[in-house]
Amino acid sequence: MNIPLIHVLLMAIFAPAAFGALTLCLPRRAITARVLIALFGLLTSVGALLMVGVQPDAVPTLSFVPSMHMDLVFNPDQLGVFFALLVAGVGALIVIYARGYFGPDEDSLYRFLPTLGLFASAMLGIVLSDNMLGMFLFWELTSVSSFLLIGWNREDRHALLLAIQAFVVTGLGGLSLLGGILLMGHATDAWTFRELLHVFSQGTPPNPGLVTWACLMIFIGCATKSAQWPFHFWLPGAMAAPTPVSAYLHSATMVKAGVYLVARLFPIIAAWLVYWGPTLVIFGALTMLLGGYLAVRSAGLKKIFAYTTVSQLGLLMCMYGLGAFHGGGHGEHGAGDPLIFPVTQILNHALYKAPLFIIAGAIIHICGKTELPQLKGLWKTHRILAIIALAAGYALAGGPMTLSFTMKEAFFYQIEHAAHAEVWIWMVGGMAVATAICNVMILVRMATTFFAAPEPTTHDAHDEHHAHEHGLWAAGIWWPAAAIVLWQFVGGFAPGLFETIFGGVETNVGSWEHLSYGSVWHAISHPGVPLFMSLTAIGLGVVLGLSPLFRRPQADFHNELFPGYFRGMQYFGHVIFSRFQSGSLRQYFLCVLGALLLGLAGACIMEPDLLRMPEVAPLGSALLGLKLASFLLTGLICATALMMPFTERRIVRVLMLGACGFSVTGMYLLYQAPDLALTQLMCEIIGVVLFLLVLRLLPEESEKAEKHYVPKLPRAAFALLVGVSIGWIVLQAGSVADQRNIEIAKGIVSESEHHAAAEAAMIPVASGHGHGEELRHGERVTPSDYASLGQWFEAHSYDGTVMTEGRGGGGTNIVNVILVDFRGYDTLGEITVLAITVMGILSLLSSVPPTRIRGVDPTVCYVGAQPQLRSILLHTAMRLVLPLALVFAAYIFFKGHNQPGGGFIAGLIASVGLAVYRMTEGFDALKRIVPIRPGHLAATGLSLALGTGLLVPMLLMLTGAVDDAAFLRSWHGYIPLFGGAEYHLTTVMFFDLGVFLCVVGASMGIINRLEEELE
Amino acid sequence: MTILLVICITVIFIVGVYLMLGRELKGIAMGVFLFSHAANLGILAMSGQPVLVRSQGESLPKGAPILGNAEMLVDPLPQALILTSIVISFAVSAFLLTLLVVTHRRTDTLEVRALSKADRPAPVIFG
Structure with missing residues (x-):
């Protein structure tokens, strides 16, 4: 079987969306079938990705908009395929979880599955795209579909506002990213990541100034998407979504898009741009500490985990920043690339954060309680939930024997390493320890709450639990969490096994060659700064977690940023709106016509020739009838039109309007336009009838004297100005056609030339069966070969030429042929x-x-x-x-x-x-x-x-x-x-x-x- | 002949603008109708005058744009454009007239000044 790579990749990317859309075709009642189909879509994606494997040298391309450098080029390298598998795999588990979470609620699943599929496809598109503009398309698609997911509860005004907040913040970041990509592409002429890597590997890229700006803009895009300070507030706000959404968006997908992009760009620009590393480190470290602190000061389960997500995202950014201190050409130590398992760090986060969210949703759903302090005695009432929650919390805290511990060690090691180059990095180390303390505190609080004696009121909730459905699908609310968190412990106990399965994703492993170097055994047998930092964190975390300190919930003041911005925009919008949209018709009309006059004045200044009286063709002497008729009609039109303002009786006005229209009909006849004359005549009849009908539906003119809205004289003066200006422009334009007439008449353009086209198209003899056949061999004629478009139509109205592929309109009435053909x-x-x-x-x-x-x-x-x-x-x-x-x-x-x-x-x-x-x-x-x-x-x-x-x-x-x-x-x-x-x-x-x-x-x-x- | 057409267009535009600055919607509707006439005539002016005058002063009238109709035909394209324009402006005028009726029924007035005070959107500040 030899399917082109591009097809397999497209299938991998679009299968979730396609199968998600397919679920809409099934009846609402068929929940199981719909869940299975959505699941199948994500598993298809996984299967296709496994079939593709890692092919970093392949350039599968789908031509999309080549003229705008936007072909869909994909890059199935380690990073991309790893991320894609993460997205699709976690997505499949989330589908199962959603079935358990929403239960038999048909409507929710009906909306959820297609939206989730669309989101998964968008995310897969981001991580597999090589073309930056193509990636941007998918990037924006994630913003849109996540907006739909976050604003799930459409009745909840607050949730909608939070969804708007998330959308606007990530959307603005997306704009910045687009600007960055365009600048980058413009400066370096590289539109895919691989081209960009090639450009940067040559040394300093062209237009370094532009490239620096581009990097800054791209960084802003990443920072908004990955919720870095000061944009982090949208992420906890997005917790208004149902938990399956939070679990998916905030563990493995949406927020990782920014991290992904940083990871993708790391080997490209980190070595060249000196500011790149420190920027990432500073913003990442700030976000990390802030997230950790706010997590401790939150009470709601989902809020806590949301802030730990912010914290972890900060850590990842920081890690990629630290890598720059030695990587590439300007590392003083030259000890190779100190980035340690950069991809496994991301995986590690997904492996404990997804279970945490899933179990938080399960607890909220089953116990009906959203705050951690309310969950006393969970161990007694819902032991399975408590066990999984504590296992995932243990991983969050980075306890020994988990993958998380190894990764924390690696991070500390990296800080230590980087601090040799720059002393201020030790501050980052302190912040990292403080963050780790926060994580341990959260675990300790969870444990003490769960093991505490249950509050007497809990049996209400217990009864509520029994009201829920049971069975395999219902259990889907907890077992995906168990299935994911298990890997944390595989990584901790058997790093070798873990590495065999996931190790292939790491391309730029630094100083530590094996995962087991970070395991707890190695750490104990080789004590050093990292172990010391870990122990400090655990010790202080336990002490602080048990103490009553930092218990009072504290709101993040950044949460006021967006509503304030929103209100300000609305206020200023209203100010501007009420100034310009005053509801006064006169003002709008004067604005429009004034703009027209200004435009004309501008044109006259640019083109002074416009002010000269053009030469118009003479009418000749012989056509007395034509002359007479045209003068008469002009007089009629002007007279009827001018009568209108001078009469007060509306019926007279309407009749004058009709008379004016009929005179215009006559003008069409003079201009040799019989079709127009007929149409105008009929329209005028119906129009007058209509107007009279409508007048009967409206009241008589009020008897009070005409109070002019605008005083008569200025009104007339303005009308005169506008009318004369437009008339002048028409004169200028009309004289162009006259000019040609004059040229023909003077013999400057030979008449035969002018007629050539028309003669070629003269009606053939009636037996012309194979009309157009002989023209097929003729030379290619394009409209530009004709003096005017009208002549082109003239030539092709009846018969065809090569241009129209031997096809003519088959009619002699050119106007009609133009219209219908x-x-x-x-x-x-x-x-x-x-x-x-x-x-x-x-x-x-x-x-x-x-x-x-x-x-x-x-x-x-x-x-x-x-x-x-x-x-x-x-x-x-x-x-x-x-x-x-x-x-x-x-x-x-x-x-x-x-x-x-x-x-x-x-x-x-x-x-x-x-x-x-x-x-x-x-x-x-x-x-x-x-x-x-x-x-x-x-x-x-x-x-x-x-x-x-x-x-x-x-x-x-x-x-x-x-x-x-x-x-x-x-x-x-x-x-x-x-x-x-x-x-x-x-x-x-x-x-x-x-x-x-x-x-x-x-x-x-x-x-x-x-x-x-x-x- | 172009000059005559231009005079017509100018006059119609002047009257149209004058009516549209009026105080009542009916007059404004009439102004819109006049505008469409003038605009159509403006397009027609682009096809040039339908007479070819040779250097000797001898005039050759052009024919309507039907093949085989005359030695020389007028430009069919402006006519096709105007035909479309006439029908569209007919439909739009009908809509405008209906709007007048509905406006009157809703607000009981057709005075522009009264209407501009009728429905001012309130600021929507939420959050």
Whole structure:
């Protein structure tokens, strides 16, 4: 079996998310099946990772966005695969635990399993990515999915706020990381970690200044993710999540992402950047001590463990920082790399922190108590829980015979080693001992509480325990903890066995070659500073833990940082908002137009030519009719428009508006745009009808004298300024086209050249079966070869060329071909807008009940409803007009591809007919003609257009007519009819039919709904 | 001819802006309608005048953009754009009109000044 590495890796990464999503397909009741599927996803990942093994030289690549240096390159080396196995393995145990924790609660598991799967996949992506930008994608995905997990309880406002806090802090850190990666990539042109390693191994990288900034930004990203001071506060806050989430996020995954990145960068930059080590040491040590101290001063079980997590993360950072003091080129001692088991340290933390969280969740769940002091007598009541908790706590304290002890020794040893180089490191040593004391104190407190006599009230909780379910799945709430913590003791008692299993992950083992060097036997037989530090910690820890000192819980003042920041942002946001979003329409409008004027002024300053009067083409002498008509229409448009502000009566205004629209229709005709004229005419009719309808729904103008909102004169002056500026710009733009006309006329551009394209596309003889065939061999023509885009469309409207792969629109009406074929996407979007508008109008109108309107007589609302208003003339005329309109619409529709017309126009014509019919005869009469509801008609049209766009290309591909099934691709050809006749069929007709139906449905829906309001 | 078109556009824009600065929503809606007319005409101006004037003063009218219609056709692209624009602005106008009705029913006024005082969002400070 020879599967490409990249496929196996992709499977390893995405299996948890895919199987998590799969659980959504199962019925809610099938809990066991869903748990098993989610489990299978994580185990698939484990299996795939084991299949891959460690292949540090492989470069599995999936091309993603190469133009942005973002290919998904993976790196299955020791560090990556180790982390991935940790993520997937602990994840599998967490799934089992979650089943025990949530119990038979279907809804929680229903949401939990997919989210957990997504999170696990994101985490696997981080640790296996080699490309830094690819890693960033997964990095952000962990932020998002952890937000979903932390804000689990959506009713709990406080929990949501804490989830937002975690998201914003890690998100801001993520931005910093992105900036760092981009800077780094820009400076060194290395976009993967391995390239970066190569660059840095050459000595000082290019652009050292930029690289230093990049490192700083990346460090901030790591520090936020891994909860380093001063960003540590989000981690204890994230304890609002259900315990399975805490156990997963804070033991093995999310918070380790920052540590992982530091570990990944350690061999790359630690040797070059002098500040890297001390920065890590200082921030790490501070975090370590602060976390330890706050853990001691906390009462809640989960809070305690959260702060110990912060402390441990600080320790890990500190450790990687210490490594820099000798590593690489500038170590004074030159004793090799003193980093001791850097990866096993991380594993060690997961091996006791995950059980601690799991058991804390179990205790909270079973006993219903969240604070440590409440848990007196746990040993008597729940012995298994107490044993596991104490075992994990023992490891936390770094007691002898655990892996943790070995690791603590290693860390102390490393401090001692580094302190030879820099004396101030001894301070870090002191802090480390203090932290260790804190950890021991926690164990001692746990033990004394558990062994104390139970409080008399506990049997309530005991009864509650019996209410829980029993069985194998229910036991899942504790045994994963046991399964994990066991390894702590394997590492302590049999370091050899542990090393055989996990030792392969260490690549840069330093002075200690074997794990057993740190074991308790070796420590006793070779006493030294590390042993002394350990003993001090244990002794003082026991004493302090038994003493009543440091018992009063103390809140971390950093917890106020984020809410304060949040409130400040909201306050300033509100200040700015209320300044700019004043609710005054006039202000918005003046802002928009003012910005436009400023932009135009700027353009004129940059391009002084814009201020010169452009040359416009003369109209010539012969066309008297055209001249006359254009002057007349201009006069009409201006007059009707100018009338509007001077009349107070709204009905006159609407009629003037309509008159202006009809004059514009005439202008379209003059400009040789029959399609536009038809469309505008129909839209204007429906528009005026609509406006009149709406006016009936609104009150009469109040009688009081016109009090102008803005005084008349400034208002007019501003309008004049805007209008003239826009007109000037249109003149400038329009003169470009005129310029070309002038050039053609003067013979600067030969007319034949101009016409070449159009002539090439002249309609072939009617028997042109294989149209486009001969052009297939022609040279490749691109739109830029034409003088204007319009000419390109002209050339391709009927027949195809190489550019369109031998495909033309098959129609002679270029405008229609552009609409339904070349730019079919636009048209699809447009009819979607229509359909959405109808939906919006319908829902808007149903949101408010109709009210009696002042000034409108309710009896004269509807033309057809009142017998006294029935006009025989109108009714008789309608009987004739409607069939004529429908027939005309059908004619326009079928001719549309070759002559003026098309789906839009036909739809509008039919709508006008139907609308007038609706107004005179009522909805019931309309329903007899069109039995479908208008909204449904619009939806049908939209689906038809979409379906044509999808199906036709598929059919074309299946029949082998084209190679690829591009959305909205059309086909046209000749269908033989009897007697040798042929019918020219294009598939865009179905698309156009969809447009037609949508337009009819939409306009009828709008008019009908407003009419209903009147009735 | 471009000049005439530009005059139309300018006048429509002036009236449109004037109406939109008014005190009532109905006038503002009319201003929006006028705006769409002017914008469409503006696009049309980009296709140049539909007449080719040769150096001898002899005029050659261009044909509508239908193949085989005339020796020289006008630019079809602005027309396709305007066609889309007309239908969209029709839909948007209808929506605007409905909004007027609904606004009046909710607030019992169409005066801009009264409306701007009606619904001021309160600051949301939590935490």
